[in-house]
Amino acid sequence: MQQHLFTRLLRGEISDYQAFNKLGKEIDLHLEAMSYYVMLMEFKQEDETVNPLALKRIKEWIGCLPSTEKYQIDLFGASAFILILSGEPDQSMLIDWYKKLNQDREITVTIGVGNSYDEAIQIGKSHLEAATALQYKLIKGMNQIIFFSETSAENLKMKWYDKQIVEQLDLFIRQRDMKQIEKVLEQITNIIRSPDSNLFLAKCLMFDVSGVIMRIVQDMQPIQSKLEGMMPDVLKINDFHSLEEMEKTVNKIIQEVLEVYEQSGRDHILLDDLLQYLQDHYHEYQFSIQALAEHYSLSEAYIMRYFKKHTGETILQHLNRLRMEQTKYLLKTSDLQIKEIAIRVGYSDVSSFIRKFKQQEKMTPGEFRKKYTNKNVI
Numbered sequence: 577m578q579q580h581l582f583t584r585l586l587r588g589e590i591s592d593y594q595a596f597n598k599l600g601k602e603i604d605l606h607l608e609a610m611s612y613y614v615m616l617m618e619f620k621q622e623d624e625t626v627n628p629l630a631l632k633r634i635k636e637w638i639g640c641l642p643s644t645e646k647y648q649i650d651l652f653g654a655s656a657f658i659l660i661l662s663g664e665p666d667q668s669m670l671i672d673w674y675k676k677l678n679q680d681r682e683i684t685v686t687i688g689v690g691n692s693y694d695e696a697i698q699i700g701k702s703h704l705e706a707a708t709a710l711q712y713k714l715i716k717g718m719n720q721i722i723f724f725s726e727t728s729a730e731n732l733k734m735k736w737y738d739k740q741i742v743e744q745l746d747l748f749i750r751q752r753d754m755k756q757i758e759k760v761l762e763q764i765t766n767i768i769r770s771p772d773s774n775l776f777l778a779k780c781l782m783f784d785v786s787g788v789i790m791r792i793v794q795d796m797q798p799i800q801s802k803l804e805g806m807m808p809d810v811l812k813i814n815d816f817h818s819l820e821e822m823e824k825t826v827n828k829i830i831q832e833v834l835e836v837y838e839q840s841g842r843d844h845i846l847l848d849d850l851l852q853y854l855q856d857h858y859h860e861y862q863f864s865i866q867a868l869a870e871h872y873s874l875s876e877a878y879i880m881r882y883f884k885k886h887t888g889e890t891i892l893q894h895l896n897r898l899r900m901e902q903t904k905y906l907l908k909t910s911d912l913q914i915k916e917i918a919i920r921v922g923y924s925d926v927s928s929f930i931r932k933f934k935q936q937e938k939m940t941p942g943e944f945r946k947k948y949t950n951k952n953v954i
Contacts, residue, residue, distance in 0.1 A: 577603045582649045582660065586614075588700040588787030596696055609645055609662035613692040614702040616710050618656045619685050637677040642669045658706075660699065664692045667723055674721040686713050687721040697787065704779055737767050737777065740904060742784045747897055749792055749833065750887045751851050761830060768823045782826055789829055792888060846872070847886045850879070854891070858898040861924040865891055899923075900936055907945040914941050 581600055590596045593607050600606055617634075638646055638659065645662035674687065688710030690702035705724035712727045713720065741763055748756040764785065768778050853871065857863055868891070869876045883891050899921040906917045915926050923929035933941050 578605050579649060581605060582647060585660075585696060586649070586658070586700050586703050587790065588697055588783060589790050590696050591791065593696045607645065607662075607696075611664065611692045611694040612645075612660050612662055612699055612702070613665050614690045614699065614706045615659040615661060615665075616656065616688045616703075616706045617659065617685055618687070618710055637673075640673060640676070642666060642673065658703065665689050665723065667725075670721060684719050686710060686718045688712070689721065689723045691724055700783055700787065701780060704776070704783060708776055708779075737781055739784070740901075741767075742781075742788055743901065745785065745830075746788045746792065747901060749788070749830075750889060750894070751855075752848070754834070757830070757834065761827060764826055765823055768826070778823075785826055786829060789833055793833065846882065850883060850891075851887075851894075854895055854898060858895050858902075859920060859922045861919075861922045863895065863922060895922075896932070896936075900933065903933060903941065904937075904944065907941055908948050917941065 578600070581596070581603070584590055585596060590599070597606050634657070638648060641659075641661060643661040643663055645660075647660040649658040649660065670689065677685070688706040688708070690705030690709065693699060693702055709722040709724045709727055712722050716722055716726070741760060745757070745760045745764075748760060764781065767773060767781060849872070850868070853868060857868075865876050865880065869879045872879065880891060883889070883894070887894060889897070902921050903917055906912055906920065910917075912920070914930070918924075918926045918929035921929075923932075930940055933944070937944055939947065
C-alpha cells in the first residue's frame with residue numbers, strides 16, 4: 577500500500593503533501609521535510625538478477641545516504657530502484673557517498689539524480705529529471721552518478737512553457753468548455769512542435785497534462801469507472817522517443833476524457849447552467865451559494881453536493897479558480913493597479929485578495945506581474 581501511494585505521488589496524482597499525509601495516515605506513512613528529490617539507481621544488465629547478498633548491500637548503501645527521509649520504490653524489477661529523498665541533492669556529498677559504495681566491484685550501478693522540489697505535484701518532474709540524467713550515461717558513461725544539472729536538457733537554458741496553459745486546461749475540462757479546450761490543445765501542440773522545444777520539455781508538458789487529467793478523473797466519480805485502465809502510465813513518459821509520439825499521446829488522453837463527457841452529457845443540463853452562472857457572477861464580491869441556490873429554486877445542500885459530484889470541486893473552489901485565472905490574465909495584460917484588479921475579480925478587501933493570491937501562487941500579485949514580464953516562455 578505504501579508503494580502504491582508513492583507511485584501515485586510520482587505520477588502527479590497527489591496535489592500536495594498534506595493530501596499525501598492524509599492518505600498515508602492509516603498505513604504509517606508521513607512526509608515531514610520541506611522538499612524532496614528523486615534518485616534512480618540502475619544496475620548493469622548482467623546484474624539484473626541481484627542476489628540476496630547484493631540486495632542487503634544495496635540497503636546498506638541507501639542507509640548511508642545523507643538524507644533524513646529515504647523511501648525506496650521498486651517499479652522496474654530487481655535491476656533498478658527509485659528513491660525519494662528529503663532535502664536538496666548535495667553534489668559533493670553524494671559523489672563521496674557514491675565513491676564509497678562503488679568500491680564494491682561485485683555490483684555495477686549507474687545513478688541519475690533529479691532536482692529538489694517543495695511541491696508534491698513536482699516530484700514526478702524530479703523523476704523525469706533523474707531519468708534524463710540516467711540516459712545521459714550514453715554520453716558520460718556508465719558506472720557513475722549523474723546529476724540533471726550536468727545534462728544538456730538543463731544546460732540549454734531553453735525557453736519554457738507557461739504553466740498557466742495547464743491550469744487553463746484543468747479549468748476548461750471541468751467546465752466542459754469544448755471550444756476553449758480545443759484552443760488550449762492547439763497551444764499545447766504548437767509548443768511541442770516549436771523549434772525551441774525538445775524532448776525533455778515535451779515530456780514535462782506531457783507529465784503536467786497527464787497529471788491534470790488524472791486528478792480530474794479521480795475527483796469526478798461519475799466518469800472514474802468509465803476511464804479506468806484508459807489513462808497512460810505517466811511513469812513511462814521516458815519511453816517516448818519523439819515529439820510526434822508525445823503530441824499524439826497528449827491529444828489521445830484528452831479526447832478519451834471528452835468522449836466520456838459527451839456520452840454522459842445528457843444529465844449535465846443543470847451543471848452547464850451552474851457553470852455559466854458562476855462565469856457570469858464570479859466578479860461579484862457579494863456572491864453567495866444561498867443566492868445561487870435560490871436562483872435555481874434548490875436547497876444549498878443539494879446544489880453543493882451536485883456540483884462537487886460532477887466537477888470534483890466545491891462551488892467556492894471553482895469560484896476562486898475563476899477569480900485567480902482572471903487575476904493572472906489582468907496582471908499579465910494590463911497596467912491596472914492591484915486594488916482595481918481585486919475589485920474587478922470580486923474582492924472588496926485588497927489585503928484578503930493579496931493573501932489569497934499568495935497562498936495559491938506562492939508570491940504576491942506584484943511579484944507575479946514582475947516575474948511574468950521577465951519570463952522567457954514559449
